[in-house]
Amino acid sequence: xxxxxxxxxxxxxxxxxxLFALLWPLLDINPDGTLxxxxxxxxxxxxxxxGSIVFVLYQIRQAGWLGAPARMLETGRQAxxxxxxxxxxxxxxxxxxxxxxxIPQFTDRRVHxxxxxxxxxxxxxxxxxxxxxxxxxxxxxxxxxxxxxxxxYALLSLHYGISFWxxxxxxxxxxxxxxxxxxxxxxxxxxxxxxxVTLGFGEIVRIILNNWMSLTNGPNGVMxxxxxxxxxxxxGGFRIEEVALRSLGDLYYVAFFLAIITIIAVNRxxxxxxxxxxxxxxxxxxxxxxxGVNTFAFKLMAYAMGAVFGxxxxxxxxxxxxxxxxxxxxxxxxxxxxxxxxxGGMGSIPGxxxxxxxxxxxxxxxxxxxxxxxxxxGGAMTxxxxxxxxxxxPAKRMGKRGEEEE
Amino acid sequence: xxxxxxxxxxxVAAHYGRIQALKGISLSVREGEVVSIIGANGAGKSTTLxxxxxxxxxxxxxxxxxxxxxxxxxxDKLPRMGLCQVPEGRRIFPRLSVAxxxxxxxxxxxxxxxxxADMEMVYEYFPRLRERRSQAGGTLSGGEQQMxxxxxxxxxxxxVLLLDEPSLGLAPIIVKxxxxxxxTINQExxxxxxxxxxxxxxxxxxxxxxYVLETGKVVMADDAASLLDNPDIRKAYLGx
Ligand SMILES: Nc1ncnc2c1ncn2[C@@H]1O[C@H](COP(=O)(O)OP(=O)(O)O)[C@@H](O)[C@H]1O
Ligand SMILES: [Mg+2]
Numbered sequence: 001x002x003x004x005x006x007x008x009x010x011x012x013x014x015x016x017x018x019l020f021a022l023l024w025p026l027l028d029i030n031p032d033g034t035l036x037x038x039x040x041x042x043x044x045x046x047x048x049x050x051g052s053i054v055f056v057l058y059q060i061r062q063a064g065w066l067g068a069p070a071r072m073l074e075t076g077r078q079a080x081x082x083x084x085x086x087x088x089x090x091x092x093x094x095x096x097x098x099x100x101x102x103i104p105q106f107t108d109r110r111v112h113x114x115x116x117x118x119x120x121x122x123x124x125x126x127x128x129x130x131x132x133x134x135x136x137x138x139x140x141x142x143x144x145x146x147x148x149x150x151x152x153y154a155l156l157s158l159h160y161g162i163s164f165w166x167x168x169x170x171x172x173x174x175x176x177x178x179x180x181x182x183x184x185x186x187x188x189x190x191x192x193x194x195x196x197v198t199l200g201f202g203e204i205v206r207i208i209l210n211n212w213m214s215l216t217n218g219p220n221g222v223m224x225x226x227x228x229x230x231x232x233x234x235x236g237g238f239r240i241e242e243v244a245l246r247s248l249g250d251l252y253y254v255a256f257f258l259a260i261i262t263i264i265a266v267n268r269x270x271x272x273x274x275x276x277x278x279x280x281x282x283x284x285x286x287x288x289x290x291x292g293v294n295t296f297a298f299k300l301m302a303y304a305m306g307a308v309f310g311x312x313x314x315x316x317x318x319x320x321x322x323x324x325x326x327x328x329x330x331x332x333x334x335x336x337x338x339x340x341x342x343x344g345g346m347g348s349i350p351g352x353x354x355x356x357x358x359x360x361x362x363x364x365x366x367x368x369x370x371x372x373x374x375x376x377x378g379g380a381m382t383x384x385x386x387x388x389x390x391x392x393x394p395a396k397r398m399g400k401r402g403e404e405e406e
Numbered sequence: 407x408x409x410x411x412x413x414x415x416x417x418v419a420a421h422y423g424r425i426q427a428l429k430g431i432s433l434s435v436r437e438g439e440v441v442s443i444i445g446a447n448g449a450g451k452s453t454t455l456x457x458x459x460x461x462x463x464x465x466x467x468x469x470x471x472x473x474x475x476x477x478x479x480x481x482d483k484l485p486r487m488g489l490c491q492v493p494e495g496r497r498i499f500p501r502l503s504v505a506x507x508x509x510x511x512x513x514x515x516x517x518x519x520x521x522x523a524d525m526e527m528v529y530e531y532f533p534r535l536r537e538r539r540s541q542a543g544g545t546l547s548g549g550e551q552q553m554x555x556x557x558x559x560x561x562x563x564x565x566v567l568l569l570d571e572p573s574l575g576l577a578p579i580i581v582k583x584x585x586x587x588x589x590t591i592n593q594e595x596x597x598x599x600x601x602x603x604x605x606x607x608x609x610x611x612x613x614x615x616x617y618v619l620e621t622g623k624v625v626m627a628d629d630a631a632s633l634l635d636n637p638d639i640r641k642a643y644l645g646x
Contacts (some may be wrong), residue, residue, distance in 0.1 A: 273513075280510050283499035286461060290512040292485035292491060292562065 012055050019319030021046045049237045052240055073309035076307060083157065095217040104249040109224040112248035116320060118360045119255040120313050123262045125340040127309030130266065130276055132338070133347035133395070135302035138195045141182065141202020142335055145175040149244035149314025154324045161371060163242060164227045164319050168312060176310025180203070183303030187296060209326040219256025224318040227254060251320050258316055261310050263270060267349055269305065279347075321361060343384055345391020354392045358384075409437035412598055413458070413489075413566055418467035420450075420457045427453040429622040430467065435566070435600050437501035439593050442601040442609035442630070444643055445619035451602040453590050454619070455568045458600075459484055461492050471566070486514045488565035492572065494602075497554040500544025504535055507543045507554055513562030521561070528557040531587055556584070560591065566598045567591070573605045581605075585612050605642035610634050618643070 009250050023044050024362065028036035104112055128142045152171040156162040162170075182201045187193055209216050216222060228242040245251055269275050277298045280288035318324045336359065344355020363377055384392070413435040417518040420428040420610040429451050430443075435441045443451050460481040468477045471489055483492070501505050508528060512521045526576055529536035538546060543554055552572055559567055569588065573581040589612055591597050604610035610616050610630040618626040618639065626633070631637050 232644075250414050276506070276510065277513065279502060280499055280513075283501055284497050287493060287497040287499065288510070289461060289481045290459060290485070290491050290497075291558065294480070294482040372475050 005062075008055075008059075012051070016044075016048050016051065019047065026140070042064075090175050097260065099149075101168055101253075103331050104252050107126070107249050112252050112363045114361050116248065116252050116255045117364075118253075118356050119259040121259055121321075121337065121340060121356040121360050122259045123309050123313035123316075123354050124337045125344065125356050126262050126266045126349065127313070128308045129306075129347065129349075129352055130269065130278070130309075131302050131306040132341055134278040134282065135299060136271065136278075136357070137299060137302065138191070138198070139303075140195050140199040140304070140331070140338065141205070141309060142198075142306070142332040142333075142337055143329045144182070144202045144205035144211045145310030146314040146317065146333070147205055147306075147324075147326070147335075148175045148178045149313075150224075150313030150318040150324045150328070151209060151222065153315035153318040154222040155215070157225035157319075158222060160227070162307050163230075164315070165229075171315035172311045175307040175314065179303040179307025180300060180312075182307075183300045187299050199331065199334075202329075204329060206326050206329050209329065216326070219326060221323055224324060226322055227251060227316075227319035229318055255320070257315060258312055262312065263349060263353075266309070270347075274301065299338075338382065343381065343391060347395035347396045348391060348393050351391045351393035351395065358392065412437045412457075414470040415454070415458070415601065416468045416470070418424075418454075418457055418464045418469060420453055420462050422453075422459075422462075427462075427622055428457065430465075431619075431622070431624055433617050433624060433627065435598060437565075437598055438592075438596055439549045439615065440499070440589070440601060440613045442603055442606075442613040442616045443619055444603055444609055444616060446643075447604065448621075449619040450622040451619055452570055453622075454602070455491055455493075455570050455602060459489070474483050485562040488563070489568070490559045490562045490564040491511045491568040492555045492570060494570035494574065496548075496551045498546075498551050498554050498558065499541040503540050504543055504546070504554055504585065505539040507558050507616065507641060508561050511558035514562070514646055516583055521580040524561055524563065528560055531560075531590070532557055535619075541583045549576050549584070552576060553587075554586070555590075560617070564597055566600065568602075571604060572600045573608060575605060583610055590600075606639070607634070 011047045024040040027040040051077050131137050131139045149171040151173050156167045226244045228244045230240050231243045234237050265352045277293045281295050340355040340359050345351025411434045415431050415433050419587045445451050457464050464477050507523055572584050592599050610633055613630040616630045616633045617624050
């Protein structure tokens with residue numbers, strides 16, 4: 001065993017002790033001032049054992065004792081990969097879409113609820129991805145567009161009784177206007193300044209929602225009508241009737257529909273001339289300008305398009321909850337969407353879908369762990385960023401465009 | 407061989423905030439010429455090119471190109487008018503592939519078939535780029551990146567090509583290759599070239615005429631051959 005092993009062992013031990021030092025004050029300083037030991041020890045022990053097993057396995061692999069089986073696995077994996085890559089991407093898309101389409105038939109309310117949330121965040125993540133992943137503009141106030149979309153539907157349905165499907169384009173349009181308003185003054189800024197200003201705009205929108213009592217009813221929020229779909233009715237003559245969707249299973253299909261629309265739209269944008277201009281701006285703004293890209297117009301368009309998908313997701317959110325309040329649109333939500341994009345892989349559509357699952361669904365699944373949830377979540381995020389800094393599924397499309405019409 | 411004046415700067419001044427980088431530059435380039443601007447670091451050579459391209463706004467004076475006043479024209483309109491720059495430090499798009507980088511050069515063009523033909527032409531000039539066409543631009547060597555930057559500009563089918571220090575940081579053998587290609591582009595395609603260089607010897611040998619820039623002013627303008635013979639120039643810029 002080498003010097004490297006000793007050093008790793010030392011780090012491992014220090015990490016275990018450090019974990020215990022973190023857990024102990026959380027669990028064993030009782031409210032009445034007494035101190036304990038066993039509760040934190042009981043929490044620490046399984047983690048330590050699991051960590052030790054991983055550590056030992058890792059060392060065995062480093063020593064090369066797993067060489068033969070690892071090689072077999074690797075060749076198997078490559079053969080499988082080669083086979084799988086023969087299947088065109090759209091087949092995957094249809095397969096996965098079919099699975100998602102079927103899911104509600106086999107699952108219960110709790111799963112529907114989580115999946116709806118995931119799908120909403122897929123829309124949000126893909127919208128933000130246009131701004132950050134493609135155009136390279138950091139936006140910390142993205143949730144404002146979600147809020148604009150949500151309030152648009154809630155207010156339209158409440159005051160004018162406008163149905164969801166009519167309000168949807170209005171919500172997208174108003175979010176787009178908001179995107180332009182936020183985009184316009186920030187376009188000359190870069191990096192840190194842009195981050196701070198967008199953060200400020202996000203907060204401004206939330207504070208307006210909170211204080212404009214006559215329009216938004218302030219912190220008390222607004223009730224929104226439930227989502228309806230027009231269905232043909234045959235009893236007593238043919239007519240079309242608006243039917244309210246009340247079960248989560250039905251709402252799931254609406255979310256699914258919106259997510260599919262978003263995925264297709266973002267995919268098309270990604271591989272269009274516009275997407276190429278966005279990427280050039282992300283890579284080098286001045287060089288893009290020198291190549292004839294109107295950077296001002298394209299950056300504004302990135303904000304506007306990103307906001308559209310935020311607005312769509314927001315309108316659905318309002319219809320699904322039946323109620324909107326400013327507290328749903330805090331900075332924490334913006335940060336959550338941002339972490340979906342970063343964790344999933346900036347610029348990568350499948351990455352962001354997976355990222356939305358990881359960030360929205362996993363914490364729900366781990367609900368039993370209760371107080372460790374955020375700890376596990378933070379740990380997992382840190383770990384992922386160390387292991388896969390470019391995201392779960394990094395964007396890969398090298399050589400895709402210039403050569404594609406070969 | 408040289409035709410009408412195609413690019414002209416009249417008494418152009420430019421500022422970065424309160425710092426004046428150009429103090430009344432006048433120069434002209436005729437169709438088909440290779441003209442070089444030489445000068446020490448910080449003399450304002452890059453600023454001159456950026457002002458021509460509208461990235462830096464002229465605070466005084468005017469820039470005329472092909473009979474039009476382009477002083478206030480936005481930078482993104484110029485490539486389609488036939489004026490394209492290869493900026494200092496190459497500034498290729500590092501995460502886009504070589505082919506995508508070239509494609510960006512033809513961003514404003516719509517005819518797919520002609521774009522493909524031009525890409526072939528660039529690959530003829532720089533066979534190295536063809537080999538690496540699906541590799542990320544940022545993973546190329548310095549010389550290859552310079553070739554890519556020039557190739558990308560050629561994709562816009564320029565009439566006038568502005569080159570900012572193409573020799574920067576490259577090995578002499580690569581520099582020679584690149585200068586050969588630049589001269590070929592000038593002769594075969596009749597592209598007018600305005601070349602900025604610190605390597606005065608090299609630049610003047612490849613040029614018809616030259617301008618010498620010092621702290622934002624043109625201090626000398628002459629035929630390249632005369633400049634090469636001028637004892638002051640030899641002392642100041644050719645290291646003698
Ligand atoms: N972005 C900038 N901001 C402020 N000053 C600048 C900037 N770019 C260049 N300058 C200044 O303008 C002058 C001319 O610079 P430049 O045109 O880059 O010279 P050259 O290309 O001849 O080396 C220098 O004094 C430089 O410090
Ligand atoms: Mg320079």
